[in-house]
Amino acid sequence: LKLTGEVELVKMIQRLAGSPAGSRVVLGIGDDAAIYRPKTGDDLVFTTDMMIQDVHFVRATHPPAAVGHKALARGLSDLAAMGAEPRFSLLSVAFPMTAERAWITAFFRGFIRLARDTGAVLAGGDLARAERFFCDVSACGAVAQGQALRRDGARPGDVLCVSGHLGGSALGLASRRGAAWRRHLRPNPRLDLGIFLRETLRATAAIDVSDGLSLDLYRLCLASGVAGRIDGPLPVFHGATMEQALHGGEDYELLFTLPAKTDLPSAYAGVPLTRIGTIERGPPGYVEFRGEPLPPLGYDHFRVSPHP
């Protein structure tokens, strides 16, 4: 399985950066988030995500408050996947001198509202001008020492599960109507669920489905050195195609693995939980869907061939 693009780039950076051994960084480049371990107390989990005009959003389509909401939601979803509780956020923003004040204010309102609702208080940032709007968000969460959910803990025999419904965001972007459109504009990071998976269900691994099930499952299996098999019915968002459910990005649901004998509740806090397959021995990152290999076609910024 050969991936050009982002995966290769991350490997190059990891090679240059070397190991963080000797530092207090106990998990570095390559997971949903980095983990910093103080001498005492909780581990702190950090993630950073960009939102770039004409790459992650389009001004004609996405209202500014939704852009602000999603800019933070993406990082919070990474914290959810680690089972961490949000503590604060940092926000760097660049925009043209000609940007309307109302747009910028609405962007900040959307960001700050979600920050307040989730405890990810806006603690600082940077401002600059640029030809087009972009922002970068760092989010910090806390988790009991050594307890963070990682993407590398899946073991053969584990069951593979997903929260919510898949393909809704891709459907929403295509249709711009109804519940799917609202899902696309204002994803709801699964923070409470992440803590439940870590504390109560004792999940062995988790990742958020930000770039599509196929690519994020590939990443989880690759990091864990295992293969994956999807054999159960997929929880497809009402109206979405199987293509959207398998490869559409930005659903921000959690994909997780549980020890085989775990009793999976049908939902947690109103969010359905579905067993979709199993973790198996096999080539790391290899995934089968209904007996056929499933290529990781989800969203990759640096793939050479265009997104299908």
Place this chain on the structure above:
Amino acid sequence: LKLTGEVELVKMIQRLAGSPAGSRVVLGIGDDAAIYRPKTGDDLVFTTDMMIQDVHFVRATHPPAAVGHKALARGLSDLAAMGAEPRFSLLSVAFPMTAERAWITAFFRGFIRLARDTGAVLAGGDLARAERFFCDVSACGAVAQGQALRRDGARPGDVLCVSGHLGGSALGLASRRGAAWRRHLRPNPRLDLGIFLRETLRATAAIDVSDGLSLDLYRLCLASGVAGRIDGPLPVFHGATMEQALHGGEDYELLFTLPAKTDLPSAYAGVPLTRIGTIERGPPGYVEFRGEPLPPLGYDHFRVSPHP
């Protein structure tokens, strides 16, 4: 004294964000860095800084390793101004599909080398494509609880001091030659000095001179609710003009205040320390230079009138 631009924007964001009261963020928007206080152990200090092609650097002029170096040095200089010791960094990078691999690799090498030298190990980040290169860096440092140097602690009667020589970076950008050019390309964050100022000299306030002495002194005085007077000889970088020393950006020296009776050494670890004036009662942010008001003309991304 009326400033449009970045100062107004920051006020708007502070107003929207409200107070971080009730959270563990003990210092929020508006200082060099934010402070997060865990239940036990050191305070953690966070700062975030962007480097944008054609805003902060130009490809024809700035070698990629220098861009990587400076992208991190800017954040480390903020940590130095807080008297904090670097712990890790996060790096978001966006660039065009057409970017040469050699340029990107050299950028990462420049960043990672400084990260290793200073303990700011690269722990994670984000990658995306964009029309032009930009990056955003978050840097984290640690400091004993409640001991961080802030910009709001200057009191009337304190002496006002600065490290190194001013105007070198502006001179270097203009001349592209010699020591000034090297200073512009590879600024050296004053990390050891920051810790010395905090632990040994018991500085009352500090800020790094990133946007020019006039603007950064204005910010320190405004935050502390005091006025400033520059009356001593300024340590002007060899060959730089007084204009460059007063208003030129990117020197990344430390501007700090000390109780009046402090014995100021002439240098620390090879970096000269110079008393340049005093802190006085007066309109917050008002600064005099040789008996005349000194306008804060340093670099402001959102000033309506262009930079002189």
